[in-house]
Amino acid sequence: MPLLQAEDLILGYNSHVIVDRLNFKVEKGDYLCIVGNNGSGKTTLMRTILGLQDPLGGKILFGDGLKKNEIGYLPQQNEIQKDFPASVEEIVLSGCQGRCGLRPFYSSAEKALARENMTKMGIEHLSKKSFFRISGGQKQRVLLARALCATRKVLLLDEPVSGLDPQGTSEMYELIDSLRKEGVTILMISHDIDAALTYSSHILHIGAEVFFGTKDEYLKSRAGKKFLLSKDEEDQ
Amino acid sequence: MIDKLYTYLQYPFVQRALIVGVLIALCSSLLGVTLVLKRFSFIGDGLSHVAFGAMCVATVVGVSNNMLIILPVTILSAIFLLRGGKHVKIKGDAAIAMISVASMAFGYLIMTVCSTSSNLTGDVCTTLFGSMTILTLRVRSVWICFILSILVITVFILFYNKIFAVTFDEDFAVSAGTNADRYNLLLAVVIAVIIVLAMNLCGSLLVSALIIFPALSAMRIFHSFKSVTIFSAVLSVICAFSGMIISILTGTPVGSTIVAVDTGAFLICYLIGLIVRRD
Ligand SMILES: Nc1ncnc2c1ncn2[C@@H]1O[C@H](COP(=O)(O)OP(=O)(O)O)[C@@H](O)[C@H]1O
Ligand SMILES: [Mg+2]
Numbered sequence: 001m002p003l004l005q006a007e008d009l010i011l012g013y014n015s016h017v018i019v020d021r022l023n024f025k026v027e028k029g030d031y032l033c034i035v036g037n038n039g040s041g042k043t044t045l046m047r048t049i050l051g052l053q054d055p056l057g058g059k060i061l062f063g064d065g066l067k068k069n070e071i072g073y074l075p076q077q078n079e080i081q082k083d084f085p086a087s088v089e090e091i092v093l094s095g096c097q098g099r100c101g102l103r104p105f106y107s108s109a110e111k112a113l114a115r116e117n118m119t120k121m122g123i124e125h126l127s128k129k130s131f132f133r134i135s136g137g138q139k140q141r142v143l144l145a146r147a148l149c150a151t152r153k154v155l156l157l158d159e160p161v162s163g164l165d166p167q168g169t170s171e172m173y174e175l176i177d178s179l180r181k182e183g184v185t186i187l188m189i190s191h192d193i194d195a196a197l198t199y200s201s202h203i204l205h206i207g208a209e210v211f212f213g214t215k216d217e218y219l220k221s222r223a224g225k226k227f228l229l230s231k232d233e234e235d236q
Numbered sequence: 237m238i239d240k241l242y243t244y245l246q247y248p249f250v251q252r253a254l255i256v257g258v259l260i261a262l263c264s265s266l267l268g269v270t271l272v273l274k275r276f277s278f279i280g281d282g283l284s285h286v287a288f289g290a291m292c293v294a295t296v297v298g299v300s301n302n303m304l305i306i307l308p309v310t311i312l313s314a315i316f317l318l319r320g321g322k323h324v325k326i327k328g329d330a331a332i333a334m335i336s337v338a339s340m341a342f343g344y345l346i347m348t349v350c351s352t353s354s355n356l357t358g359d360v361c362t363t364l365f366g367s368m369t370i371l372t373l374r375v376r377s378v379w380i381c382f383i384l385s386i387l388v389i390t391v392f393i394l395f396y397n398k399i400f401a402v403t404f405d406e407d408f409a410v411s412a413g414t415n416a417d418r419y420n421l422l423l424a425v426v427i428a429v430i431i432v433l434a435m436n437l438c439g440s441l442l443v444s445a446l447i448i449f450p451a452l453s454a455m456r457i458f459h460s461f462k463s464v465t466i467f468s469a470v471l472s473v474i475c476a477f478s479g480m481i482i483s484i485l486t487g488t489p490v491g492s493t494i495v496a497v498d499t500g501a502f503l504i505c506y507l508i509g510l511i512v513r514r515d
Contacts, residue, residue, distance in 0.1 A: 069413025098412030130459030
Protein backbone atom coordinates (compact mmCIF):
# COMPACT_ATOMS: atom_id res chain seq x y z
CA MET A 1 0.00 0.00 0.00
CA PRO A 2 1.51 3.37 -0.97
CA LEU A 3 1.77 6.18 1.57
CA LEU A 4 -0.58 8.34 -0.40
CA GLN A 5 -2.77 7.54 -3.35
CA ALA A 6 -5.14 9.68 -5.41
CA GLU A 7 -7.97 7.90 -7.18
CA ASP A 8 -9.88 9.75 -9.89
CA LEU A 9 -9.44 12.90 -7.86
CA ILE A 10 -11.43 15.90 -9.07
CA LEU A 11 -10.30 19.25 -7.71
CA GLY A 12 -11.99 22.61 -7.71
CA TYR A 13 -13.97 25.25 -5.89
CA ASN A 14 -17.74 25.40 -5.55
CA SER A 15 -18.38 22.77 -8.21
CA HIS A 16 -16.07 24.56 -10.64
CA VAL A 17 -13.69 21.84 -11.81
CA ILE A 18 -10.02 22.79 -12.08
CA VAL A 19 -8.34 19.40 -12.33
CA ASP A 20 -10.24 16.36 -13.58
CA ARG A 21 -9.58 12.75 -12.68
CA LEU A 22 -6.14 12.78 -11.23
CA ASN A 23 -4.41 9.49 -10.42
CA PHE A 24 -1.05 9.18 -8.75
CA LYS A 25 0.63 7.51 -5.83
CA VAL A 26 3.47 8.33 -3.51
CA GLU A 27 5.60 5.63 -1.91
CA LYS A 28 7.62 6.04 1.22
CA GLY A 29 10.88 7.87 0.48
CA ASP A 30 9.68 9.34 -2.83
CA TYR A 31 10.45 12.89 -3.88
CA LEU A 32 7.49 14.01 -5.96
CA CYS A 33 7.64 17.28 -7.81
CA ILE A 34 4.36 18.83 -8.84
CA VAL A 35 4.75 21.10 -11.84
CA GLY A 36 2.36 23.01 -14.05
CA ASN A 37 1.52 26.54 -15.11
CA ASN A 38 0.25 29.22 -12.78
CA GLY A 39 -3.35 28.62 -11.86
CA SER A 40 -3.30 25.00 -12.97
CA GLY A 41 -4.41 23.86 -9.50
CA LYS A 42 -1.19 22.86 -7.73
CA THR A 43 -1.99 24.68 -4.51
CA THR A 44 -5.55 23.40 -4.69
CA LEU A 45 -4.18 19.86 -4.85
CA MET A 46 -2.05 20.43 -1.76
CA ARG A 47 -4.94 21.91 0.18
CA THR A 48 -7.07 18.95 -0.76
CA ILE A 49 -4.42 16.45 0.37
CA LEU A 50 -4.17 18.31 3.67
CA GLY A 51 -7.92 18.16 4.16
CA LEU A 52 -8.29 21.94 4.08
CA GLN A 53 -10.86 21.54 1.35
CA ASP A 54 -12.89 18.64 0.04
CA PRO A 55 -12.35 17.12 -3.39
CA LEU A 56 -15.26 17.46 -5.80
CA GLY A 57 -14.91 13.78 -6.57
CA GLY A 58 -12.68 10.78 -6.18
CA LYS A 59 -10.62 10.18 -3.09
CA ILE A 60 -7.25 10.34 -1.42
CA LEU A 61 -6.15 7.20 0.37
CA PHE A 62 -3.61 7.14 3.14
CA GLY A 63 -1.63 3.97 3.67
CA ASP A 64 1.42 2.56 5.36
CA GLY A 65 0.25 3.76 8.76
CA LEU A 66 0.16 7.41 7.69
CA LYS A 67 -2.45 9.48 9.46
CA LYS A 68 -4.01 12.57 7.99
CA ASN A 69 -2.43 14.87 10.57
CA GLU A 70 1.04 13.47 10.00
CA ILE A 71 1.65 15.59 6.95
CA GLY A 72 3.82 18.65 7.44
CA TYR A 73 3.02 21.69 5.37
CA LEU A 74 5.00 24.64 4.10
CA PRO A 75 2.47 27.15 2.79
CA GLN A 76 3.03 29.42 -0.16
CA GLN A 77 4.77 32.61 1.09
CA ASN A 78 1.92 35.05 0.64
CA GLU A 79 -0.48 32.99 2.73
CA ILE A 80 1.11 33.88 6.06
CA GLN A 81 -0.57 36.67 7.98
CA LYS A 82 1.53 39.82 7.68
CA ASP A 83 2.67 41.85 10.69
CA PHE A 84 1.60 39.21 13.18
CA PRO A 85 3.73 39.62 16.29
CA ALA A 86 5.49 36.28 16.51
CA SER A 87 9.02 35.22 17.26
CA VAL A 88 10.81 32.45 15.39
CA GLU A 89 10.74 30.28 18.50
CA GLU A 90 7.00 30.69 18.99
CA ILE A 91 6.28 29.75 15.40
CA VAL A 92 8.47 26.64 15.40
CA LEU A 93 6.99 25.50 18.70
CA SER A 94 3.47 25.94 17.34
CA GLY A 95 4.29 23.04 15.02
CA CYS A 96 3.89 20.78 18.05
CA GLN A 97 0.31 21.96 18.62
CA GLY A 98 -1.22 19.03 16.77
CA ARG A 99 0.29 16.63 19.30
CA CYS A 100 -1.11 18.47 22.30
CA GLY A 101 -4.77 17.55 22.04
CA LEU A 102 -6.45 19.36 24.89
CA ARG A 103 -3.28 19.73 26.93
CA PRO A 104 -2.81 23.49 27.38
CA PHE A 105 0.98 23.83 27.50
CA TYR A 106 3.95 22.36 25.63
CA SER A 107 5.91 19.60 27.31
CA SER A 108 9.66 19.85 27.74
CA ALA A 109 10.08 17.11 25.14
CA GLU A 110 8.21 19.27 22.64
CA LYS A 111 10.32 22.29 23.50
CA ALA A 112 13.44 20.19 22.98
CA LEU A 113 12.10 18.98 19.63
CA ALA A 114 11.53 22.57 18.55
CA ARG A 115 15.07 23.51 19.56
CA GLU A 116 16.48 20.49 17.74
CA ASN A 117 14.66 21.38 14.54
CA MET A 118 15.81 24.98 14.76
CA THR A 119 19.39 23.78 15.05
CA LYS A 120 18.91 21.45 12.12
CA MET A 121 17.62 24.31 9.98
CA GLY A 122 20.42 26.59 11.16
CA ILE A 123 18.13 29.21 12.67
CA GLU A 124 18.83 28.74 16.36
CA HIS A 125 20.50 32.14 16.63
CA LEU A 126 17.30 33.76 15.32
CA SER A 127 15.00 32.18 17.88
CA LYS A 128 14.05 35.46 19.60
CA LYS A 129 13.78 37.45 16.39
CA SER A 130 10.55 38.66 14.89
CA PHE A 131 9.42 36.48 12.01
CA PHE A 132 8.75 39.53 9.85
CA ARG A 133 12.24 40.93 10.21
CA ILE A 134 14.23 38.02 8.87
CA SER A 135 15.08 37.31 5.25
CA GLY A 136 12.91 35.28 2.90
CA GLY A 137 15.25 32.31 3.04
CA GLN A 138 15.31 32.39 6.83
CA LYS A 139 11.50 32.55 6.93
CA GLN A 140 11.28 29.42 4.83
CA ARG A 141 13.66 27.64 7.19
CA VAL A 142 11.49 28.66 10.13
CA LEU A 143 8.40 27.28 8.45
CA LEU A 144 10.27 24.12 7.54
CA ALA A 145 11.34 23.68 11.17
CA ARG A 146 7.72 24.13 12.21
CA ALA A 147 6.58 21.51 9.71
CA LEU A 148 9.22 19.12 11.04
CA CYS A 149 7.82 19.57 14.53
CA ALA A 150 4.49 18.37 13.22
CA THR A 151 5.80 15.29 11.43
CA ARG A 152 8.81 13.31 10.33
CA LYS A 153 6.95 11.39 7.65
CA VAL A 154 5.67 13.53 4.79
CA LEU A 155 6.29 17.17 3.89
CA LEU A 156 4.22 19.17 1.43
CA LEU A 157 6.11 22.19 0.19
CA ASP A 158 4.32 24.85 -1.82
CA GLU A 159 6.86 26.74 -3.92
CA PRO A 160 9.49 26.74 -1.18
CA VAL A 161 12.00 28.80 -3.18
CA SER A 162 9.78 31.46 -4.69
CA GLY A 163 11.20 34.87 -3.94
CA LEU A 164 14.58 33.57 -2.80
CA ASP A 165 17.88 34.68 -4.30
CA PRO A 166 20.02 32.08 -6.14
CA GLN A 167 22.06 31.25 -3.06
CA GLY A 168 19.01 30.92 -0.82
CA THR A 169 17.40 28.79 -3.48
CA SER A 170 20.22 26.29 -3.70
CA GLU A 171 20.57 26.17 0.09
CA MET A 172 16.87 25.44 0.38
CA TYR A 173 17.07 22.64 -2.16
CA GLU A 174 20.03 21.09 -0.35
CA LEU A 175 18.17 21.28 2.95
CA ILE A 176 15.13 19.54 1.46
CA ASP A 177 17.36 16.94 -0.12
CA SER A 178 19.05 16.22 3.20
CA LEU A 179 15.66 15.69 4.81
CA ARG A 180 14.75 13.31 2.06
CA LYS A 181 17.92 11.36 2.69
CA GLU A 182 16.82 11.06 6.32
CA GLY A 183 13.73 9.29 5.10
CA VAL A 184 11.19 12.12 4.89
CA THR A 185 8.87 11.75 1.91
CA ILE A 186 8.69 15.00 -0.05
CA LEU A 187 5.92 16.47 -2.19
CA MET A 188 7.07 19.76 -3.64
CA ILE A 189 5.34 22.24 -5.89
CA SER A 190 7.86 23.96 -8.07
CA HIS A 191 8.11 26.38 -10.91
CA ASP A 192 11.70 25.49 -11.36
CA ILE A 193 11.70 22.56 -13.76
CA ASP A 194 15.49 22.25 -13.69
CA ALA A 195 15.51 21.70 -9.95
CA ALA A 196 12.58 19.35 -10.26
CA LEU A 197 14.58 17.25 -12.70
CA THR A 198 17.71 17.39 -10.54
CA TYR A 199 16.26 16.33 -7.22
CA SER A 200 12.95 14.55 -7.68
CA SER A 201 12.23 10.89 -8.24
CA HIS A 202 8.73 11.39 -9.66
CA ILE A 203 6.95 14.14 -11.50
CA LEU A 204 3.28 15.05 -11.46
CA HIS A 205 2.41 17.51 -14.18
CA ILE A 206 -1.03 19.06 -14.04
CA GLY A 207 -2.69 21.33 -16.55
CA ALA A 208 -4.18 20.75 -19.97
CA GLU A 209 -2.09 17.62 -20.19
CA VAL A 210 -1.69 15.49 -17.12
CA PHE A 211 1.31 13.31 -16.50
CA PHE A 212 2.40 11.17 -13.61
CA GLY A 213 5.47 8.95 -13.58
CA THR A 214 9.14 8.80 -12.85
CA LYS A 215 11.49 11.55 -13.88
CA ASP A 216 12.86 9.61 -16.84
CA GLU A 217 9.40 8.79 -18.14
CA TYR A 218 8.53 12.46 -17.86
CA LEU A 219 11.44 13.53 -20.05
CA LYS A 220 10.18 11.21 -22.79
CA SER A 221 6.50 12.13 -22.42
CA ARG A 222 4.59 14.60 -24.59
CA ALA A 223 3.59 16.76 -21.63
CA GLY A 224 7.19 16.89 -20.49
CA LYS A 225 8.65 17.78 -23.85
CA LYS A 226 6.09 20.49 -24.41
CA PHE A 227 6.56 21.99 -20.97
CA LEU A 228 10.34 21.94 -21.22
CA LEU A 229 10.19 23.59 -24.62
CA SER A 230 7.88 26.36 -23.43
CA LYS A 231 10.16 26.97 -20.45
CA ASP A 232 13.16 27.22 -22.76
CA GLU A 233 11.39 29.80 -24.86
CA GLU A 234 10.51 31.75 -21.74
CA ASP A 235 14.14 31.79 -20.71
CA GLN A 236 15.32 33.17 -24.04
CA MET B 237 -6.58 66.82 45.27
CA ILE B 238 -4.76 64.04 47.08
CA ASP B 239 -7.15 64.47 49.98
CA LYS B 240 -10.12 64.12 47.69
CA LEU B 241 -8.68 60.94 46.21
CA TYR B 242 -7.94 59.59 49.66
CA THR B 243 -11.50 60.19 50.83
CA TYR B 244 -12.87 58.48 47.77
CA LEU B 245 -10.63 55.46 48.13
CA GLN B 246 -12.00 54.90 51.62
CA TYR B 247 -15.39 53.84 50.23
CA PRO B 248 -15.82 50.13 49.53
CA PHE B 249 -17.88 50.83 46.41
CA VAL B 250 -15.06 52.92 44.97
CA GLN B 251 -12.58 50.14 45.67
CA ARG B 252 -14.90 47.60 44.08
CA ALA B 253 -15.36 49.76 41.02
CA LEU B 254 -11.62 50.19 40.62
CA ILE B 255 -10.93 46.46 40.94
CA VAL B 256 -13.59 45.54 38.42
CA GLY B 257 -12.47 48.30 36.08
CA VAL B 258 -8.92 47.00 36.15
CA LEU B 259 -10.06 43.41 35.57
CA ILE B 260 -12.24 44.42 32.63
CA ALA B 261 -9.36 46.37 31.11
CA LEU B 262 -7.10 43.35 31.51
CA CYS B 263 -9.61 41.05 29.79
CA SER B 264 -10.29 43.36 26.92
CA SER B 265 -6.61 43.70 26.08
CA LEU B 266 -6.03 39.94 25.87
CA LEU B 267 -7.59 39.30 22.51
CA GLY B 268 -6.48 42.60 20.99
CA VAL B 269 -3.93 41.04 18.67
CA THR B 270 -6.44 38.49 17.44
CA LEU B 271 -8.99 41.20 16.82
CA VAL B 272 -6.56 43.52 15.08
CA LEU B 273 -5.05 40.94 12.78
CA LYS B 274 -7.55 38.19 12.26
CA ARG B 275 -10.75 38.53 10.39
CA PHE B 276 -12.39 38.85 13.80
CA SER B 277 -11.86 42.61 13.68
CA PHE B 278 -15.11 43.24 11.88
CA ILE B 279 -16.95 40.87 14.19
CA GLY B 280 -15.75 42.88 17.17
CA ASP B 281 -17.11 46.11 15.80
CA GLY B 282 -20.39 44.57 14.71
CA LEU B 283 -20.91 42.92 18.07
CA SER B 284 -20.57 46.12 20.02
CA HIS B 285 -23.48 47.50 17.99
CA VAL B 286 -25.53 44.40 18.62
CA ALA B 287 -24.76 44.81 22.29
CA PHE B 288 -26.08 48.37 22.10
CA GLY B 289 -29.38 47.12 20.70
CA ALA B 290 -29.60 44.47 23.40
CA MET B 291 -28.82 47.02 26.08
CA CYS B 292 -31.67 49.25 24.84
CA VAL B 293 -34.08 46.33 24.96
CA ALA B 294 -32.87 45.43 28.43
CA THR B 295 -33.35 49.01 29.62
CA VAL B 296 -36.90 49.13 28.28
CA VAL B 297 -37.89 45.71 29.58
CA GLY B 298 -36.43 46.69 32.90
CA VAL B 299 -34.92 43.38 33.94
CA SER B 300 -33.21 43.42 37.29
CA ASN B 301 -29.88 42.94 35.63
CA ASN B 302 -29.47 43.87 31.99
CA MET B 303 -26.45 41.57 31.54
CA LEU B 304 -29.00 38.73 31.53
CA ILE B 305 -30.26 39.92 28.15
CA ILE B 306 -27.14 41.47 26.65
CA LEU B 307 -24.81 38.55 27.25
CA PRO B 308 -26.80 35.77 25.55
CA VAL B 309 -27.83 37.99 22.64
CA THR B 310 -24.25 39.07 21.98
CA ILE B 311 -22.85 35.55 22.26
CA LEU B 312 -25.47 34.18 19.88
CA SER B 313 -24.73 36.96 17.39
CA ALA B 314 -21.02 36.21 17.65
CA ILE B 315 -21.60 32.56 16.76
CA PHE B 316 -23.94 33.52 13.95
CA LEU B 317 -21.54 36.09 12.49
CA LEU B 318 -18.63 33.67 12.67
CA ARG B 319 -20.56 31.01 10.79
CA GLY B 320 -21.80 33.52 8.24
CA GLY B 321 -18.45 35.14 7.63
CA LYS B 322 -16.52 31.93 7.36
CA HIS B 323 -16.75 30.85 3.77
CA VAL B 324 -18.03 33.72 1.74
CA LYS B 325 -16.10 36.75 2.86
CA ILE B 326 -18.17 39.43 1.12
CA LYS B 327 -21.54 38.08 2.17
CA GLY B 328 -20.26 37.81 5.72
CA ASP B 329 -19.22 41.45 5.75
CA ALA B 330 -22.57 42.55 4.38
CA ALA B 331 -24.39 40.51 7.01
CA ILE B 332 -22.39 42.16 9.76
CA ALA B 333 -22.97 45.65 8.42
CA MET B 334 -26.70 44.94 8.23
CA ILE B 335 -26.95 43.44 11.67
CA SER B 336 -24.97 46.17 13.36
CA VAL B 337 -26.81 49.07 11.73
CA ALA B 338 -30.16 47.42 12.29
CA SER B 339 -29.46 46.80 15.98
CA MET B 340 -28.46 50.42 16.45
CA ALA B 341 -31.63 51.65 14.72
CA PHE B 342 -33.98 49.28 16.49
CA GLY B 343 -32.32 49.85 19.81
CA TYR B 344 -32.80 53.60 19.60
CA LEU B 345 -36.31 53.19 18.20
CA ILE B 346 -37.39 50.92 21.05
CA MET B 347 -35.83 53.28 23.57
CA THR B 348 -37.71 56.28 22.18
CA VAL B 349 -41.05 54.57 21.82
CA CYS B 350 -41.19 52.49 24.97
CA SER B 351 -39.01 54.16 27.50
CA THR B 352 -40.72 55.78 30.43
CA SER B 353 -37.52 57.39 31.57
CA SER B 354 -37.53 61.16 31.92
CA ASN B 355 -33.95 61.32 30.77
CA LEU B 356 -34.00 59.52 27.43
CA THR B 357 -31.05 61.31 25.87
CA GLY B 358 -29.02 60.65 28.96
CA ASP B 359 -29.82 56.94 28.87
CA VAL B 360 -28.87 56.60 25.21
CA CYS B 361 -25.68 58.57 25.77
CA THR B 362 -24.75 56.30 28.65
CA THR B 363 -25.29 53.22 26.50
CA LEU B 364 -23.13 54.64 23.76
CA PHE B 365 -20.30 56.16 25.77
CA GLY B 366 -20.54 54.52 29.16
CA SER B 367 -21.73 56.05 32.40
CA MET B 368 -20.45 59.31 33.80
CA THR B 369 -18.76 57.50 36.65
CA ILE B 370 -18.13 53.85 37.30
CA LEU B 371 -19.34 54.44 40.81
CA THR B 372 -22.92 53.89 39.65
CA LEU B 373 -22.23 50.21 38.87
CA ARG B 374 -24.54 48.13 41.02
CA VAL B 375 -23.16 45.54 43.41
CA ARG B 376 -24.70 42.64 41.53
CA SER B 377 -23.17 43.83 38.25
CA VAL B 378 -19.84 44.18 39.97
CA TRP B 379 -19.97 40.54 40.98
CA ILE B 380 -21.00 39.33 37.53
CA CYS B 381 -18.21 41.39 35.95
CA PHE B 382 -15.75 40.02 38.45
CA ILE B 383 -16.63 36.38 37.78
CA LEU B 384 -16.77 36.80 34.00
CA SER B 385 -13.38 38.55 33.98
CA ILE B 386 -11.75 35.75 35.94
CA LEU B 387 -13.36 33.26 33.56
CA VAL B 388 -12.07 35.07 30.48
CA ILE B 389 -8.55 35.28 31.89
CA THR B 390 -8.53 31.59 32.80
CA VAL B 391 -9.77 30.51 29.38
CA PHE B 392 -7.21 32.74 27.72
CA ILE B 393 -4.31 31.27 29.69
CA LEU B 394 -5.44 27.69 29.16
CA PHE B 395 -5.91 28.16 25.43
CA TYR B 396 -3.07 30.60 24.87
CA ASN B 397 -0.98 28.25 22.69
CA LYS B 398 -3.96 27.12 20.70
CA ILE B 399 -5.13 30.68 20.12
CA PHE B 400 -1.67 31.53 18.83
CA ALA B 401 -1.53 28.52 16.51
CA VAL B 402 -5.01 29.10 15.11
CA THR B 403 -4.68 32.86 14.64
CA PHE B 404 -1.17 32.81 13.22
CA ASP B 405 -1.76 30.13 10.59
CA GLU B 406 -5.12 28.44 10.63
CA ASP B 407 -4.39 26.22 7.63
CA PHE B 408 -1.28 24.79 9.19
CA ALA B 409 -3.05 24.21 12.50
CA VAL B 410 -5.86 22.35 10.75
CA SER B 411 -3.45 20.25 8.71
CA ALA B 412 -1.65 19.25 11.91
CA GLY B 413 -4.89 18.04 13.43
CA THR B 414 -6.02 21.03 15.50
CA ASN B 415 -9.77 21.53 15.46
CA ALA B 416 -9.71 25.16 14.36
CA ASP B 417 -13.49 25.47 14.13
CA ARG B 418 -13.81 24.65 17.79
CA TYR B 419 -11.27 27.30 18.78
CA ASN B 420 -12.73 29.89 16.45
CA LEU B 421 -16.05 29.32 18.15
CA LEU B 422 -14.41 29.66 21.54
CA LEU B 423 -12.76 32.89 20.40
CA ALA B 424 -16.05 34.30 19.16
CA VAL B 425 -17.75 33.54 22.48
CA VAL B 426 -14.89 35.02 24.50
CA ILE B 427 -14.89 38.14 22.32
CA ALA B 428 -18.62 38.52 22.91
CA VAL B 429 -18.14 38.24 26.67
CA ILE B 430 -15.29 40.75 26.58
CA ILE B 431 -17.38 43.22 24.60
CA VAL B 432 -20.25 42.99 27.04
CA LEU B 433 -17.83 43.44 29.93
CA ALA B 434 -16.08 46.36 28.33
CA MET B 435 -19.40 48.04 27.64
CA ASN B 436 -19.88 48.43 31.37
CA LEU B 437 -16.72 50.43 31.49
CA CYS B 438 -16.96 52.59 28.41
CA GLY B 439 -20.17 52.11 26.42
CA SER B 440 -20.67 50.38 23.10
CA LEU B 441 -19.06 52.99 20.85
CA LEU B 442 -15.77 52.98 22.72
CA VAL B 443 -15.48 49.24 23.29
CA SER B 444 -13.29 48.69 20.24
CA ALA B 445 -10.83 51.28 21.49
CA LEU B 446 -10.45 49.53 24.82
CA ILE B 447 -9.79 46.23 23.03
CA ILE B 448 -7.58 47.38 20.19
CA PHE B 449 -5.48 50.26 21.51
CA PRO B 450 -3.31 48.32 23.99
CA ALA B 451 -2.49 45.67 21.36
CA LEU B 452 -1.66 48.28 18.74
CA SER B 453 0.57 50.09 21.22
CA ALA B 454 2.37 46.92 22.25
CA MET B 455 2.93 45.89 18.63
CA ARG B 456 4.84 49.14 18.07
CA ILE B 457 7.52 48.08 20.51
CA PHE B 458 7.39 44.30 20.89
CA HIS B 459 7.48 41.59 18.26
CA SER B 460 6.73 38.27 19.86
CA PHE B 461 3.21 37.13 20.67
CA LYS B 462 4.03 36.60 24.33
CA SER B 463 5.67 39.96 24.92
CA VAL B 464 2.94 41.79 23.01
CA THR B 465 0.26 40.01 25.04
CA ILE B 466 1.91 40.73 28.37
CA PHE B 467 2.77 44.33 27.58
CA SER B 468 -0.69 45.13 26.26
CA ALA B 469 -2.28 43.64 29.37
CA VAL B 470 -0.03 45.71 31.64
CA LEU B 471 -0.54 48.83 29.58
CA SER B 472 -4.30 48.39 29.49
CA VAL B 473 -4.43 48.01 33.27
CA ILE B 474 -2.28 51.09 33.83
CA CYS B 475 -4.30 53.19 31.40
CA ALA B 476 -7.64 52.07 32.82
CA PHE B 477 -6.52 52.66 36.39
CA SER B 478 -5.16 56.13 35.73
CA GLY B 479 -8.18 56.90 33.57
CA MET B 480 -10.53 55.98 36.40
CA ILE B 481 -8.56 58.02 38.93
CA ILE B 482 -8.55 61.04 36.63
CA SER B 483 -12.24 60.57 36.04
CA ILE B 484 -12.97 60.48 39.77
CA LEU B 485 -10.85 63.57 40.43
CA THR B 486 -12.01 65.73 37.53
CA GLY B 487 -15.51 64.40 37.05
CA THR B 488 -14.97 63.53 33.39
CA PRO B 489 -16.86 60.56 31.91
CA VAL B 490 -14.97 57.41 32.79
CA GLY B 491 -15.05 55.63 29.40
CA SER B 492 -13.79 58.53 27.33
CA THR B 493 -11.14 59.36 29.91
CA ILE B 494 -9.74 55.82 29.76
CA VAL B 495 -9.76 55.84 25.97
CA ALA B 496 -8.04 59.24 25.98
CA VAL B 497 -5.30 57.84 28.21
CA ASP B 498 -5.06 54.78 25.92
CA THR B 499 -4.63 57.08 22.94
CA GLY B 500 -1.89 59.00 24.71
CA ALA B 501 -0.13 55.73 25.52
CA PHE B 502 -0.37 54.70 21.89
CA LEU B 503 1.33 57.91 20.76
CA ILE B 504 4.15 57.36 23.24
CA CYS B 505 4.60 53.74 22.10
CA TYR B 506 4.51 54.88 18.50
CA LEU B 507 7.39 57.29 19.14
CA ILE B 508 9.36 54.70 21.09
CA GLY B 509 8.80 52.27 18.24
CA LEU B 510 10.23 54.77 15.75
CA ILE B 511 13.36 55.24 17.83
CA VAL B 512 13.91 51.56 18.64
CA ARG B 513 13.35 50.48 15.05
CA ARG B 514 16.51 52.22 13.91
CA ASP B 515 18.87 49.65 15.38
N1 LIG C 1 -10.53 30.21 -2.87
C1 LIG C 1 -10.74 30.04 -4.20
N2 LIG C 1 -12.01 30.08 -4.69
C2 LIG C 1 -12.24 29.90 -6.01
N3 LIG C 1 -11.29 29.67 -6.93
C3 LIG C 1 -10.01 29.63 -6.51
C4 LIG C 1 -9.66 29.80 -5.12
N4 LIG C 1 -8.32 29.70 -5.00
C5 LIG C 1 -7.85 29.47 -6.24
N5 LIG C 1 -8.85 29.42 -7.15
C6 LIG C 1 -8.70 29.18 -8.58
O1 LIG C 1 -8.24 27.86 -8.74
C7 LIG C 1 -7.29 27.81 -9.80
C8 LIG C 1 -6.05 27.09 -9.33
O2 LIG C 1 -5.41 27.83 -8.32
P1 LIG C 1 -4.11 27.32 -7.58
O3 LIG C 1 -4.37 25.94 -7.10
O4 LIG C 1 -3.74 28.33 -6.57
O5 LIG C 1 -3.05 27.30 -8.76
P2 LIG C 1 -1.48 27.13 -8.70
O6 LIG C 1 -1.08 26.90 -7.28
O7 LIG C 1 -1.20 25.97 -9.60
O8 LIG C 1 -0.89 28.39 -9.26
C9 LIG C 1 -7.04 29.23 -10.26
O9 LIG C 1 -7.69 29.43 -11.49
C10 LIG C 1 -7.64 30.08 -9.19
O10 LIG C 1 -8.20 31.22 -9.75
MG1 LIG D 1 0.11 28.01 -5.94
